[in-house]
């Protein structure tokens with residue numbers, strides 16, 4: 001990808017993350033914001049600030065590329081991707097992850113999809129996900145595992161092709177140990193909440209992405225957030241049939257379980273976002289300091 005580090009550095013020097021101007025928001029995830037900048041139309045940027053050292057950012061980039069490579073080896077289609085870090089004149093280290101901008105983002109397609117079209121999308125997504133766990137089975141001897149966040153907002157449907165693009169959190173485990181530098185995520189939290197998050201939620205949140213059934217449960221529960229709870233019962237049936245057909249010995253997913261899961265999940269993520277907003281308020285309005293993250297606006301749940 002032809003992106004110039006100097007232009008990104010200049011962008012970063014001018015950016016006020018608490019009140020970003022001149023960027024076009026493409027979408028929000030739970031942690032990050034994805035945007036386009038006027039200099040590079042057609043490229044989706046994700047900005048990850050607050051690295052402690054060049055060594056840390058370089059290691060993150062390596063893990064990122066390794067993850068993209070492993071997903072491709074598993075047979076998934078990943079958009080063209082790149083990574084550049086900049087060091088600002090006041091010494092901040094900021095990473096930019098870049099991707100070809102895609103159309104046909106799953107949750108947008110789902111908004112007005114008929115039941116049949118929606119189920120076709122879910123079926124393709126399940127097949128893509130299965131590739132990851134087939135890959136993990138094949139690599140078990142080596143102690144290698146990759147994980148995935150299967151939510152519908154992480155897939156793009158482009159004609160016959162389906163792309164997975166939420167690769168910015170590299171989920172690779174070697175002999176059960178995450179390669180991901182969780183420090184960089186904890187730094188996205190207000191200081192007081194870090195210990196709490198690390199102690200009670202982090203391991204559980206990470207574990208779920210390595211377990212096929214949990215990833216599917218998470219995808220289904222997220223349909224509440226996407227405003228298509230009507231699709232939940234038929235999707236549960238589809239998933240349970242899929243598991244059975246392919247010989248997975250999972251407990252069937254149940255509607256009650258999906259509801260309970262969603263309530264807890266929505267609670268964790270709202271808490272997280274609210275704490276970050278309070279932190280931003282304190283830093284910018286009381287301490288008159290610089291707040292490092294571009295936060296989403298209000299998310300409907």
Ligand SMILES: Nc1ncnc2c1ncn2[C@@H]1O[C@H](COP(=O)(O)OP(=O)(O)O)[C@@H](O)[C@H]1O
Nearest residue numbers: 027028029030031032034044099101102153166
């Ligand atoms: N390459 C891309 N092209 C177009 N939109 C994108 C692209 N990458 C992300 N987005 C938009 O941004 C949203 C959040 O991106 P994602 O990578 O899933 O971040 P997160 O890890 O925070 O969930 C996506 O659901 C989508 O709407």
Ligand SMILES: [Mg+2]
Nearest residue numbers: 029153154166
């Ligand atoms: Mg996402």
